[in-house]
Amino acid sequence: MKTIIEPFKVKVVEPIKMTSRDEREGYLIEAAYNLFLLKAENVIIDLLTDSGTAAMSAEQWSALMRGDESYAGSKSFYRFEEVVRDIFGFKQVIPMHQGRAAERILFSVMCAKGSIVPNNTHFDTTRANVEYLGAEAVDLPIPEFYQPAVNHPFKGNMDAEALEHLIKRVGSRRIPLVMLTVTNNSGGGQPVSMANIRAVEAICSRYGIPLYLDACRFAENAYFIKLREEGYADKSVKEIAREMFAYADGCTMSAKKDGLANIGGFLCTNDDQLAQQEKDLLILTEGFPTYGGLAGRDLEAIAVGLGEVLHEDYLQYRFASIRYLGEHIANAGVPIVQPPGGHAIYIDARAMLSHIPALQYPGQALAVELYREAGIRSCEIGSVMHAEKDAESGEEIPAAMDLVRLAIPHRAYTQSHIDYVIEAILKVHERRELIAGYRIISQPKFLRHFTACFATVDALSNADTPRSSHGEQVLLQH
Ligand SMILES: Cc1ncc(COP(=O)(O)O)c(C=O)c1O
Numbered sequence: 001m002k003t004i005i006e007p008f009k010v011k012v013v014e015p016i017k018m019t020s021r022d023e024r025e026g027y028l029i030e031a032a033y034n035l036f037l038l039k040a041e042n043v044i045i046d047l048l049t050d051s052g053t054a055a056m057s058a059e060q061w062s063a064l065m066r067g068d069e070s071y072a073g074s075k076s077f078y079r080f081e082e083v084v085r086d087i088f089g090f091k092q093v094i095p096m097h098q099g100r101a102a103e104r105i106l107f108s109v110m111c112a113k114g115s116i117v118p119n120n121t122h123f124d125t126t127r128a129n130v131e132y133l134g135a136e137a138v139d140l141p142i143p144e145f146y147q148p149a150v151n152h153p154f155k156g157n158m159d160a161e162a163l164e165h166l167i168k169r170v171g172s173r174r175i176p177l178v179m180l181t182v183t184n185n186s187g188g189g190q191p192v193s194m195a196n197i198r199a200v201e202a203i204c205s206r207y208g209i210p211l212y213l214d215a216c217r218f219a220e221n222a223y224f225i226k227l228r229e230e231g232y233a234d235k236s237v238k239e240i241a242r243e244m245f246a247y248a249d250g251c252t253m254s255a256k257k258d259g260l261a262n263i264g265g266f267l268c269t270n271d272d273q274l275a276q277q278e279k280d281l282l283i284l285t286e287g288f289p290t291y292g293g294l295a296g297r298d299l300e301a302i303a304v305g306l307g308e309v310l311h312e313d314y315l316q317y318r319f320a321s322i323r324y325l326g327e328h329i330a331n332a333g334v335p336i337v338q339p340p341g342g343h344a345i346y347i348d349a350r351a352m353l354s355h356i357p358a359l360q361y362p363g364q365a366l367a368v369e370l371y372r373e374a375g376i377r378s379c380e381i382g383s384v385m386h387a388e389k390d391a392e393s394g395e396e397i398p399a400a401m402d403l404v405r406l407a408i409p410h411r412a413y414t415q416s417h418i419d420y421v422i423e424a425i426l427k428v429h430e431r432r433e434l435i436a437g438y439r440i441i442s443q444p445k446f447l448r449h450f451t452a453c454f455a456t457v458d459a460l461s462n463a464d465t466p467r468s469s470h471g472e473q474v475l476l477q478h
Pocket of ligand 1 (some may be wrong): 098265
């Protein structure tokens with residue numbers, strides 16, 4: 001059969017509330033044009049993230065009932081630990097309530113002020129956790145990464161030469177660890193090849209620097225290797241995943257992605273001493289090392305999810321569905337990051353809305369417009385999320401790209417939902433020249449995209465000043 005179907009059927013349904021364009025206009029003003037501040041019930045198709053939004057399987061729901069909620073030494077922990085060890089292969093498995101908790105504890109133990117952490121590309125929380133400690137997060141992707149239209153089978157690769165150059169320039173003592181994010185979320189959900197993992201590992205071991213994988217989407221990365229890298233077509237996704245982790249000294253994991261769970265994560269290492277320090281911190285802020293901020297039932301759901309995500313019929317359907325979305329909009333002229341990623345399609349908003357300057361946030365403008373048009377929530381990954389400040393002038397420097405990510409939650413939407421998304425994007429694309437840019441009127445110090453308030457550049461009259469969800473007007477910050 002040529003048609004690739006969802007390899008599951010629906011047992012429980014969750015109604016979607018349909019909204020009118022006028023209603024959505026009101027919700028946008030209430031949320032100060034920040035889609036993170038919308039109420040989820042007012043979203044028709046939620047492509048904000050694939051994180052924690054998976055539909056759990058019947059097996060996962062059954063496993064919840066097995067959850068052992070003992071404070072210490074719960075059976076659920078030992079089942080979870082066994083599954084994680086079997087796939088990831090690390091000696092020490094430390095549960096966490098989500099990925100960023102693993103990042104915070106790992107960096108707190110390994111980094112100090114002045115440390116440098118290279119990564120193919122840091123995800124926003126990863127960068128923020130490095131910088132919070134006074135360390136520097138350095139992105140070293142290959143040059144193709146910054147060229148959305150360029151096709152490359154492993155566009156998530158790290159520039160290994162640049163890594164070696166950096167180590168030689170700053171000295172290995174300032175680099176407590178190197179990270180590889182698989183897949184590379186910040187610019188297209190693009191995979192890292194096994195050859196690249198090997199090359200980075202060889203450099204790390206030459207200089208005595210530990211290598212960690214940010215493993216959130218390890219199964220998608222492994223499936224890309226199977227499809228695209230010579231010598232892997234006949235290996236199972238699990239075998240490929242094991243090989244990926246065999247080159248690393250540890251990993252951080254958000255089980256909200258390829259754990260197919262709604263919450264959870266873990267930190268792994270082969271270093272017992274380091275693990276002890278990490279567990280000490282864990283007890284301080286997350287919980288006892290056999291639950292790490294999670295309920296026993298969450299550990300059970302993750303253990304089952306980690307097995308299910310490795311099923312190849314599941315990965316085949318997931319990639320086909322995401323490719324379908326990407327190809328349909330690209331064929332109609334919408335610029336996207338090529339090739340389609342493993343968990344999302346990324347629209348090149350800077351190219352699509354070329355009349356909007358980068359510091360009027362074309363990604364934000366496009367994301368708002370998709371919501372206004374059809375109630376679709378997406379995520380800006382561009383100058384709102386990643387802009388930097390010029391050290392001398394203090395002026396904002398735009399991010400390298402302005403993208404809008406349409407992340408597909410695992411197992412949650414069907415083909416007709418995807419067709420609805422395609423129709424909406426094409427409508428917005430047709431009237432793209434009429435879309436205005438945005439400016440930020442208030443923002444927090446860290447991770448501003450989550451809570452910043454916006455107004456359109458041509459709409460700063462009193463009537464258009466955004467209100468918070470409590471109705472009061474949001475004050476301009478200077
Ligand atoms: C690549 C990557 N690393 C880390 C994280 C953080 O994980 P969490 O949201 O579970 O804290 C994310 C979340 O989206 C991610 O995509």
